[in-house]
Amino acid sequence: MTTSSGTARIVLAVPERTTVVVVTWRGAGHIAACLDALAAQERPHRTLVVDNASDDGTARLLAGHPSRPRVVRLPRNAGYAGAMQAALPLVDTPFMAWLNDDAVPATDWLARLEDAIGSAAAATSRLEYADGTLQSLGVRLTPDGHGADTTAVPAFGFCGGAALLRTDVLRAVGGVPAGFFCYYEDTDTAWRIRLAGHAIVAVPGARVTHRHGATTRPGSRSFHRWNERNRLLTLLRCAPAGVAVREISRFAVLTALLPIRQDVPDAENFRVGLRCGVLAEVLLRLPSALRARRAITRRSEVSRRSVWRTWATPVSREG
Template sequence: MPIRSTVVVVTWRGRAHITACLDALAAQTRPHRLLVIDNASDDGTAAILARHPSSPDVRRLPRNTGYAGAMEHALSAVDTEFTVWLNDDAAPAEDWLAELEDHLGDAAAAASRLEYADGQVQSLGVGLTADGHGYDRTQTPVFGFCGGAALIRTRILRDIGGVPGSFFCYYEDTDTAWRLRLAGHDIVTVPTARVTHRHGASTEPGSANFHRWNERNRLLTLLRCAPATAAARELARFAAITAVLPLKRAAPEAPNFRVGLRCRVLSEIITRLPSTLAARRAITRRSTIGRGAVWTAWTSR
């Protein structure tokens, strides 16, 4: 059977969990190419990759470029019909890839069923809130796929502009799915494509960096993909909340309400604004569906 998919696994300091991922991929019933992007791990991950019997094609980067940066790098090395995203802390069932390939249909991308260790559903894909937050949905339909385990048509991924590597991590999946929707493509969920996912093994959910990347990349995604009024409103709201926080006697304790973190986010948005608006214009040229139509259809669910 011809190989149709390149499974891309991005790792950074994955010594504690990447063996389970590689073992699960070695057990797949569907042939595939395995490409591992090592984000300059310094914990012995390289030795595990070198001796694993699956003999993955390993590309070691000179620095940590995050999940998004590594996926951007990987895309240039993919020559198969499908590009498959898989986290290094994920262990797919043996028929996972076969289920994705066989049930994609005419869609551009397929989301997996990500599960906790006890089998409870963690994500069937990404939803979109009324203020432009992406979130894990446990019901269908879904706006987009969760980047932890998904299959995408390689040609279409390149046609819509690839992966936003400068995001480092978080929202690269929501942004990519949004651009697929704007270009008129469908995204499906394949509930039988099951993956056990530890979630956040490398990024410490709840940390200051976690919140910084999430807040920044949500706003960048809106500036790139959302209707102008929605993007401007959410950016102004973020700035206004930041401005009044020092005046509050009891501000929330979460890191994303720290004034310093929020000021850093705003600074990064301003610095990236010219390139972000250039990307927005390019996305507009590739779009076949209006931003307002996509926003209305999916934020109302």
């Protein structure tokens, strides 16, 4: 282009290095804020929205949004994990960002993640509640094999609500476990990234306001079903064999003892019916989990025991 003084000025386009994937299901009440925030990002990027067969007007809202995101509408609700896996073959940028549809990133969110990731395979964000309270800086691994939000760094893994991943590494470690539907897909993926010998970094300056639980209800029966089932499946796929056997056995024994215990918490995940259903689902998926375990072993550069000893210790707990 030419300036008012007649001198030529060359403007170089900054290449888009990241495809931000937003998964939505019945997100008409909140996804516009997410898309507005993405449109305001300082760093150029592509936006891909995967609509899990929403029936609340989300499709119409997406079609009319001024940012004109690319939209893929699935024929059925595949959950967060299934939708992310469906998006993976469509991503042709070096990075793939995961972002919840109820998350609103700061304008420099993506720039901070891209600048900080370095040689790591993934970078996790700072998620805050609407009042500014810190929710998460990533995921920690507890000594009994739970993936839990952490407010300390370094973090074992990334929180799937807002993270940046190297596309080629994600593909190389087996993609996203679509059968999980939702919950633990981030812990399982981070675990496989660690086993493959890659680093994961936390970027506290990459801020995201998160309307936690806008789509799924924490504490609900479905929430606990997916959490309990997917934790056990993640252990079967990624943990040392002794740890997986120990934790599944503990889960089964506690389930058997619940009818005769007097001190049972009043929570859905302590309902015998739900827990029996979880065990049945894990048993049904055992062959595929063991096949995945063998594939993960072939791709691993670090032993399961080494990853477990490094991250599943009291040191990685809060406080």
